[in-house]
Amino acid sequence: MARLRRVCNFGPAGIYAFLQPHLSQPRFKPLKNQAHRFCIAPMMEWTDRHCRFFHRLLTRRALIYTEMITTGAVLRGDRARLLGFDPAEHPVALQLGGSDPAALAQSARIGADLGYDEVNLNVGCPSDRVQEGRFGACLMAEPRLVGDCVAVMKAAVKIPVTVKCRIGIDDQDAGLSPRENRDIPPLDYERVYRLKRAHPALPIIINGGIPSVAAAAAHLDHVDGVMMGRAAYQEPWRLLDVDPTLFGAPAPFDSSRAAACALVPYIEREVARGARLHAITRHVLGLFHAVPGARAFRRHLATEAVKPGAGAKTFLDALAFVGDGADAARTAAA
Numbered sequence: 001m002a003r004l005r006r007v008c009n010f011g012p013a014g015i016y017a018f019l020q021p022h023l024s025q026p027r028f029k030p031l032k033n034q035a036h037r038f039c040i041a042p043m044m045e046w047t048d049r050h051c052r053f054f055h056r057l058l059t060r061r062a063l064i065y066t067e068m069i070t071t072g073a074v075l076r077g078d079r080a081r082l083l084g085f086d087p088a089e090h091p092v093a094l095q096l097g098g099s100d101p102a103a104l105a106q107s108a109r110i111g112a113d114l115g116y117d118e119v120n121l122n123v124g125c126p127s128d129r130v131q132e133g134r135f136g137a138c139l140m141a142e143p144r145l146v147g148d149c150v151a152v153m154k155a156a157v158k159i160p161v162t163v164k165c166r167i168g169i170d171d172q173d174a175g176l177s178p179r180e181n182r183d184i185p186p187l188d189y190e191r192v193y194r195l196k197r198a199h200p201a202l203p204i205i206i207n208g209g210i211p212s213v214a215a216a217a218a219h220l221d222h223v224d225g226v227m228m229g230r231a232a233y234q235e236p237w238r239l240l241d242v243d244p245t246l247f248g249a250p251a252p253f254d255s256s257r258a259a260a261c262a263l264v265p266y267i268e269r270e271v272a273r274g275a276r277l278h279a280i281t282r283h284v285l286g287l288f289h290a291v292p293g294a295r296a297f298r299r300h301l302a303t304e305a306v307k308p309g310a311g312a313k314t315f316l317d318a319l320a321f322v323g324d325g326a327d328a329a330r331t332a333a334a
């Protein structure tokens with residue numbers, strides 16, 4: 001299997017040459033809202049609904065993606081558990097994995113009916129599991145099939161249908177394991193910018209190795225949007241800058257601590273419904289990166305949140321380790 005180079009997120013015409021025969025005029029509709037200026041990447045086992053709810057507390061404007069969900073899971077799995085989301089998550093995009101056009105069309109329709117704002121086809125994820133199923137990154141080698149899939153998905157729903165793909169497919173990267181390929185993607189931003197210049201009407205969202213909101217802002221001079229993955233997840237405090245810096249809107253909270261406090265009612269509700277505290281708080285561990293008390297915050301949650309009966313009080317006890325001036329301390333250290 002050829003390894004794939006560099007990750008980026010394109011609108012449908014990332015596979016332009018092949019899609020053209022299927023598309024009605026106008027060929028590329030701009031995405032309706034501006035949320036795609038900043039997207040939080042789909043990340044399996046990370047961007048579950050708890051994570052998305054938490055991220056939404058930090059940015060009201062970003063477009064948030066689900067983990068990839070296969071068509072098999074959508075059509076035959078526990079739909080409420082796999083596809084359920086909180087209304088507060090909007091705008092939220094459902095990422096699908098699959099390569100059977102009919103199954104993708106049906107799954108897209110189910111997603112649209114459930115209220116997702118966009119449906120995205122994964123043509124970029126190189127995990128072993130995904131390759132076995134003939135979807136994800138291996139679809140990069142089958143652009144006609146991708147074209148067929150996107151065409152039927154577009155016909156099935158009124159919401160935007162997008163494709164997340166890589167900018168190339170390359171045997172030279174064959175030495176990298178799927179995880180390495182995912183974690184250390186060779187990047188070529190200039191190539192993505194060139195693609196945008198060549199197809200100005202095509203919405204293009206760039207992704208891969210973008211470390212900060214300031215870096216994201218710089219990309220916006222060249223492309224329509226930026227997608228951030230690991231930096232958003234591992235250092236979620238960065239998301240508080242998204243609305244002011246990229247959307248000219250106030251941040252939802254003026255500190256990471258205030259955002260964390262706003263998670264408490266959600267924790268109470270979800271734990272009362274049977275969720276384990278750790279399933280929620282594991283996504284919050286990076287919130288106080290590099291500020292006094294951060295290590296004690298993480299340690300408390302790591303040991304206590306997994307215990308039976310752990311709930312909002314456990315989270316508040318962890319928060320007590322972090323002072324009110326956490327963000328100021330981080331800024332001073334930067």
Ligand SMILES: Cc1cc2nc3c(=O)[nH]c(=O)nc-3n(C[C@H](O)[C@H](O)[C@H](O)COP(=O)(O)O)c2cc1C
Pocket residue numbers: 007041042043044045046067068095122123124125164182185207208209210227228229230231
């Ligand atoms: C833990 C993890 C899970 C991922 N799962 C998915 C996925 O489900 N679908 C997908 O298209 N990409 C997936 N990716 C790739 C990310 O969406 C993103 O393209 C990649 O991490 C590069 O962006 P970044 O450098 O900002 O992290 C995953 C990445 C990570 C680290």
